[in-house]
Amino acid sequence: MIELLMNSCPEYSLLDSGNGKKLENFAGTRIVRSEPKAWWKPLLPESEWRKAVAVHDDDTRNANWHFRGGKAPEPWVLNFRDAFSLQLRFMDRSxxxxxxxxxxxxxxxxxxxxxxxxxxxxxxxxxxxxxxxxxxxxxxxxxxxxxxxxxxxxxxxxxxxxxxxxxxxxxxxxxxxxxxxxxxxxxxxxxxxxxxxxxxxxxxxxxxxxxxxxxxxxxxxxxxxxxxxxxxxxxxxxxxxxxxxxxxxxxxxxxxxxxxxxxxxxxxxxxxxxxxxxxxxxxxxxxxxx
Ligand SMILES: C[S@@+](CC[C@H](N)C(=O)[O-])C[C@H]1O[C@@H](n2cnc3c(N)ncnc32)[C@H](O)[C@@H]1O
CATH class of the missing domain: 3.40.50.150 (Vaccinia Virus protein VP39)
Known part of the structure; x- marks a missing residue:
């Protein structure tokens, strides 16, 4: 039987998805990225999506991040319970x-x-x-x-x-x-x-x-x-x-x-x-x- 396993990362949330994109919160940092599996329409108003500090745009051939205020936030940390920690950061293009x-x-x-x-x-x-x-x-x-x-x-x-x-x-x-x-x-x-x-x-x-x-x-x-x-x-x-x-x-x-x-x-x-x-x-x- 197919088993559905749901994300269990306490410091991550998927706020909304749709129109081929997802709105996510990683340890307090809100971002928008493309998501090929989000075929439906978003549920939240656009004003919520506009609160993202970083948007990855891969609709064009020059896929890259666009940051609110023009400057990339510093690297930050996501903790997985008290088991381990991961540094997160914005990479060029990816x-x-x-x-x-x-x-x-x-x-x-x-x-x-x-x-x-x-x-x-x-x-x-x-x-x-x-x-x-x-x-x-x-x-x-x-x-x-x-x-x-x-x-x-x-x-x-x-x-x-x-x-x-x-x-x-x-x-x-x-x-x-x-x-x-x-x-x-x-x-x-x-x-x-x-x-x-x-x-x-x-x-x-x-x-x-x-x-x-x-x-x-x-x-x-x-x-x-x-x-x-x-x-x-x-x-x-x-x-x-x-x-x-x-x-x-x-x-x-x-x-x-x-x-x-x-x-x-x-x-x-x-x-x-x-x-x-x-x-x-x-x-x-x-x-x-x-
Ligand atoms: C989908 S990511 C893995 C995600 C990771 N396991 C996690 O859950 O966080 C795929 C990884 O495969 C690596 N990769 C791609 N081609 C590879 C190859 N031929 N040999 C070894 N690693 C490769 C990439 O550098 C990338 O880090």
Missing amino acids: KQIGVFPEQSPHWDFILNHPVPAGTKKLLNLFGYTGAATLAAARAGWQVTHVDASKPAVAWGRRNQELSHLEKAPIRWILEDASKFCQREVRRGNVYDAILLDPPAFGRGPAGELWKVERDLPPLLENCRQLLSPKASLMILTLYTIDASSLLCKNLLEETTRRLGGNVTYGELATMETAGNRPLPLSLWAKWRRD
Whole structure:
């Protein structure tokens, strides 16, 4: 059965959405960004949308931020409960500001489930600025974080300090996820848990092209070989608009077939504060073995 997981990040709210945009509040900072899944009409009056301090406009070829008063606000911090903290900031051109708050049910899951006895190694592929990595480190996992973006990995390290997790065992790896996994298979390394949040399209640090429909199945085949005999967890999320949660489920069942356990799957969504309308944002599947 498809399961709907709702955003659980206390310092984030989705105020409204519609006309291909969303109005959001990140730890007191109100912003507007495009949202391809918001096909309906906004509920709040325009005056509420005009209170945003930053609007990301990607209607034109020169997509970028426009700030009220012309000046970008300073970087600020979003705390996830007392588990970890993330620095947020406006980047040139990109509409991403350092966090995907709809992933929060997965952070809560990781935080609320103790690391099973006799296991410790968790691999986080496409880890971005490290939210899931920090949740896992807080829960007691020894984490290997892989991402192709130098700024994202540097940002993740800063978030580790900001979260007072400096002493936590995290390996920050700047590499193409596919190449890293191929190499780990050759070295005979294994992991007890694997998280993957692959984009639809991306580039490795050496320009390697990532296309999810072409590259995810072979990556999962390598992940299958990287799962330790005691492995207990895999979480896959996909933002690709033409994918489905059943597709995520089928892929994870194929990857974990010989290990037993159980796959659950569904959507990640955020409820608007303006109404009773959940905005669907991502697809997920989770494999667990007790
Ligand atoms: C959707 S974001 C991940 C969001 C993150 N997991 C979170 O919840 O905050 C995708 C990430 O994949 C990275 N990426 C893109 N292509 C890659 C590749 N070939 N190998 C490794 N990472 C890649 C990007 O740098 C980006 O940080």
